[in-house]
Amino acid sequence: MAKFFYLETFGCQMNVVDSEQIVDLLGRVGYQQVDTPEEAGLILLNTCSVRDKAERKVYGHLGRFKPLKDQRPELIIGVGGCVAQQEGEKLLEKLRYVDLVFGTHNIHRLPEMLAGVEQEGRRRLETEFLDADTRRALFPERSVSDAVTRFVTIMQGCDNFCSYCIVPHVRGREISRASGEILAEIRDLTARGVKEVTLLGQNVNSYGLREAGEMSFAQLLHAVHEIDGIERIRFTTSHPKDLSAELIACFGGLPKLAKHLHLPVQCGADPVLAAMNRGYTRAQYLEKVAQLKEVCPEIRLTSDVIVGFPGETEADFGETLALVEAVRYADIYSFLYSPRQGTAAAELAETLDPKDKQARFDRLLEVQQRISGEIWQGDVGRVLPVLVEGASRQGGAQLFGRTTWNRIVNFAGPAELIGRVVSVRITTALKNSQIGELEMDEVRAAS
Ligand code: SF4
Structure with missing residues (x-):
């Protein structure tokens, strides 16, 4: 008899890949994935602890499933990923309706753990590192x-x-x-x-x-x-x-x-980079960027930046802004610093109040949005190679693909082009994607 599971994934690509492994493992033991928790006999959360207050959010999120468990006591609820690794037994103790908790090294054990819950009704915890x-x-x-x-x-x-x-x-x-x-x-x-x-x-x-x-x-x-x-x-x-x-x-x-490299800088000031234990200086980072641009003038960089790390002064933040201007990242992912329990930085006293931290964040965002706008707008009118990935969410005969810079481009074209690299003239630059027109010779080749 078919069994159904519902899976929610939070966090980075590592978690996305882990979730694909979960789908694969469960498929092998007769489970089929469904789109809503109401349809499922097994609910799994693959969690992330990188963001602020991650544990609290996971507890809150799991609370949504409790009424389902009350209605259907045979429903199995499991938690995996980084929060499961971190919280371990605490999760089982605090949430009596959770049946299994598996860590980042224990995903392969999921079918056996599940069999234990199904057959013996035992709650299971496996979080040891291998x-x-x-x-x-x-x-x-x-x-x-x-x-x-x-x-x-x-x-x-x-x-x-x-x-x-x-x-x-x-x-x-x-x-x-x-x-x-x-x-x-x-x-x-x-x-x-x-x-x-x-x-x-x-x-x-x-x-x-x-x-x-x-x-x-x-x-x-x-x-x-x-x-x-x-x-x-x-x-x-x-x-x-x-x-x-x-x-x-x-x-x-x-x-x-x-021709794209995500090269997280985190901060542009040496004292903060040292306190972050990043292992490079501002000058070393900029030297590598210069070398990259020399061997590949068309390369576009993206980055991560943390704003308001403990001890970050106004001058330090100014160095970050100046570095962002100098590198001209195509995009950055900026974060307000917040301590993660168990890390070395969590022992450091915060030196900025939340209002000032937010104000710095907003200034950084403004600078980056201007630079990003200039870079993506500069593509308008250019004909770029786009690897076609599939039908666009826009519907109709729209396809989507990505340029070498990992920018999504939506354009009209036949489905036969999926999987091919085609020439697309960029007509519009939006905030997170671009719109283009297929070059005529591509249309002829596909017809
Ligand atoms: S390199 Fe640093 S930021 Fe990246 S995962 Fe390792 S510890 Fe975390």
Whole structure:
């Protein structure tokens, strides 16, 4: 008899990939995914603890499911991801209607845990970290899909311990997946029609460094570039301190590598960067940006910036603004600093009141919005290669795809173009996407 599950995912791409693994595992034991919790016999939340007050939000969110459990006591409710890792037993103690809690290293155990709950009615908790060899053997193969673009996990965990970040505490130490396995998976994906891969890890730039005899990340990019059928390669996330000369050179020498790099700076002032334990100075960061622009003049950078880290002075913030002006990021993701329990920075006293923090945030946003507007508006009138990913949400005969800079472009065109790189003239730049027109020779080729 078919069983139905409902899954909600919060947070970053790592969680999205973990959720795909969950869908795959549950499919193998006879579960089908549904769109509403009301239809499901199993409700799962894959949680994220990066954002402010994440634990509290998860508790609040789970509360929505309690009435369903009251009506249907056989309903199984489970929590995974970073908050589950962090809270562990506390979650089961506080919420009597939650049946299972699984950590970031325990996703593969979900079917067994579920069987325990279903058959014995026992509540289950598994949050222990696994050793590196066991984890290496457990990198998930991606489930089959008809997507044009896929994430491929190449490493897990992080050893950097940036002082504000919870990730090393909830995802464990850094391990790299064997390059042979990664390349085999990508070959398999291309055979199924995938045209673009995004190599994924918390800090892909240090890929292979801790594994004897393994390739460097730059060498891995070269090997992926050799695979027939791959049209475009992306990767995320990059730590500036591990952005090697060899890797920078890839942007000049590998045509399939997208001309976009997300290179989180976090702050433009050295004292704050040191307090964040970022491992680079402002000058070192800017030097790497200059090298990137030299080997690849068309490259566009995006970044993360934290505003109001403890000790950030007005002068420090001014340095951040100046750096943002100097680099001219295509976009930034800016965050108001807030402490994460269990991190080193949580011990530091906050030095800015919330109003001043918000005022700095707003100033940064204003600067970035101007720069982003100029950059995206500058594409209007240009004909750009766009990898077509599918039917647009706009409906009708609209398609959507992405430029090399990871910008979504919506345009009219036939479905036969899905999976192809086509030439699109950009006609309008919106805040988060662009609108374009297919070049006439593309229309003729498709008809
Ligand atoms: S590099 Fe720093 S910010 Fe990124 S996941 Fe690791 S500790 Fe967190």
